């Protein structure tokens with residue numbers, strides 16, 4: 001596997017990336033067209049978009065967006081790995097490369113919003129009153145099947161929640177990682 005900048009991908013490879021996004025996160029990008037529009041919008045010089053390649057095929061991709069807070073904070077958005085290539089280190093390699101890109105631009109914090117939006121909820125923060133004793137709820141957090149467990153393994157911590165971000169009882173979970181010692 002190698003990691004390349006997405007601005008060097010062919011149209012066919014961009015289509016592969018779009019298919020991975022709509023297959024992986026259908027609640028965010030329900031169609032291939034929506035995923036293609038997302039890539040088109042994100043593939044600008046202010047952002048860094050990287051793809052994991054195997055045999056000239058895109059097997060995963062992700063990006064960091066134009067920095068916020070005077071260049072201190074970068075958002076990781078989006079991230080998706082082809083379903084048959086998961087649990088083989090591709091997602092970790094992409095996040096590490098994106099962390100390096102944020103650090104190289106002087107970033108201090110990398111963050112992302114990980115929606116808990118499946119019907120029924122995946123984490124212990126779904127379908128609860130997040131205005132009631134949030135510190136205890138964060139201390140007792142259980143990820144269930146949610147991707148937050150993946151980010152914990154990479155050193156991210158929960159730094160916030162946005163209640164009802166995706167409808168009642170469906171929060172966005174904000175995870176962040178310190179980029180400097």
Ligand SMILES: CC(C)(COP(=O)(O)OP(=O)(O)OC[C@H]1O[C@@H](n2cnc3c(N)ncnc32)[C@H](O)[C@@H]1OP(=O)(O)O)[C@@H](O)C(=O)NCCC(=O)NCCS
Pocket residue numbers: 024025079080081082085086087088089090091092093112113114115145146147148149150153
């Ligand atoms: C989340 C995602 C990007 C992870 O990519 P991946 O290539 O499977 O991740 P890796 O193989 O690098 O996994 C690293 C570690 O995290 C673990 N992990 C990965 N996904 C996990 C999950 N959903 N829950 C718990 N642990 C998970 C792996 O088992 C591995 O553990 P190990 O180091 O003990 O072996 C991938 O599952 C995906 O594309 N999911 C759908 C889209 C998505 O949720 N994107 C993130 C939106 S915020």
